[in-house]
Amino acid sequence: MIAKTTKEFQNEVLNNMTFTPFKTENYTIYKNENRxxxxxxxxxxxxxxxxxxxGDYTIPVDFSISFEHHEHxxxxxxxxxxETQFEIEDNPVSSFSPSSFFVAEKEIKGKQTWKKGQHFHGAEITIYKKYFDEIIGPNFPKTIDFDNFISNYTYRYLPLEISSIIQGLRSMSEVDKITPIYLESKILECIALLYNEISSSPENVFTNQLNYGEIKIGKDxxxxxxxxxxxxxxxxxxxxxEEACNPPTIKSLSKMVFLNEQxxxxxxxxxxxxxxxxxxxSIRMTMAENLLSTTELSIDEISKKLGYNYSSNFVKMFKKTHGKTPLAFRKFKI
Structure with missing residues (x-):
């Protein structure tokens, strides 16, 4: 079976958990009364x-579920x-371990796997696009929309205020104090906080969590x-x-851009x-080519313009780059 909606996916998980629904006034609890x-x-x-x-449950048997959702x-x-393992189509197998998270799902396809004996405990809010289209957009047009986020990318962090809201809701659930109107007020508060976060700066909690690739530092x-x-x-x-002829040291450049040297x-x-x-x-050598081809400046004058303390160093670097000395290059261009 391939789950076509979030609800189908969730029901399939609950079936594998051997859970039965029990409805109350404000919520539904799923459990196995015999276990x-x-x-x-x-x-x-x-x-x-x-x-x-x-959720606070232990997996009774190994199982996996394929999904192909067209929801947003x-x-x-x-x-x-x-910790659960999942695979999104065209991406490597990933795992998700304890942390806060945020994801905007759209046209998602893949597979998720659970192992017998794994214990899970967590809480999450799901907001469907219908809520934004019918409730948020018409009444609060200047707020977030789904284009503010990369689709199907799992951000590993949330604003602290939102994490606190989720923790508060979880605590209130334990004493059965969550009413529909209270829950909706917290949903709206989360949306407002998300909007505040992404509108505060181009470099916010979401853009700063984007994976721009891995780089190797050191041997392993x-x-x-x-x-x-x-x-x-x-x-x-x-x-x-801008400063190729008088470049800052790595140490100075690191401080200028607020990034460690490595x-x-x-x-x-x-x-x-x-x-x-x-x-x-490469910039210096390009400038050198231009000066040798278009001016009558001496080799010593050009080397000083390019920031070399000694013309011999300039000649050595130019020959290493172009396979000929600056004078030979100039003669060839004439």
């Missing part, structure tokens, strides 16, 4: 608009305990570049372009396929 040790799943819902779910929704919450160490890192590397590139060097090489020194040298 209370398996735990429970509680779901609050305004059908088709949003859900709030709390956002999900965010906190996983307190447990890899680190992930964020948007802030990518912007810092771009800024370093711009500075070096990540700056490795990130620059990964993005531009050359080291920082190779890049500044």
């Amino acid at each position: 209370p040790e398996l735990g429970y799943f509680i779901k609050y819902s305004r059908e088709g608009y949003y859900d709030f779910g709390i 929704l956002i999900r965010f919450g906190t996983v307190y305990t447990g 160490r890899y680190v992930t570049l964020t948007a802030a890192d990518a912007n810092a590397i771009q800024k370093a590139h711009d500075i070096l372009t 990540k700056l060097k490795a990130g620059f090489s990964a993005k531009y396929h050359m080291s920082i020194s190779e890049y500044t040298n």
Whole structure:
């Protein structure tokens, strides 16, 4: 079976958990009365608009579920305990371990796997696009929309205020204090906080969590570049372009762009396929070609313009780059 909707997917999980629904005034609790040790799943819902779910359960058997959803929704919450494995089509197999998360799902296809004995404990809010289209958009047009987020990308962090709201809802559920109007007020508050976050700065909690690729630092160490890192590397590139004849040291450049030296060097090489020194040298050599071809300046004068303290160093670098001395290059161009 391939789950075609979030609801189908959730029902399939609950079936594999051997859970039966028991409805109350404000929520539905799913559990196996004959096996209370398996735990429970509680779901609050305004059908088709949003859900709030709390799970604390142990997997009874190995199972996996394939899915192909055409819905558009956002999900965010906190996983307190447990790790699950999933595979999104055209992406490598990933796992999700305890942390806060946020994801905007659209046209998602893949497979998720659970193992017998795994314990899960967490809470999440799901808001469907219908809620934005029918409730939020018409009444609050200047707020978030789904284009503010990368589709099917799992952000590993939430604003602290939203995490606190989810924790508060979980605590209130334990004493059965969540009413429909209270839940909706918290859903709206979460949307307002998300809007505040993404409108506060181009570099916010969401853009800073984007994976701009992994870079190798050292023999076996890899680190992930964020948007802030990518912007810092771009800024370093711009500075070096402007100051190629008098480039700052790596240490100074690192301070100028607020990025540590290792990540700056490795990130620059990964993005531009050359080291920082190779890049500044390429600009100097391009300028040297132009000066040799269009001016009558001496080799010594050109070397000083390019920031070399000794013309011999300039001649050596030029020959290494072009295979001939500056004078031979000039004669060939005449």
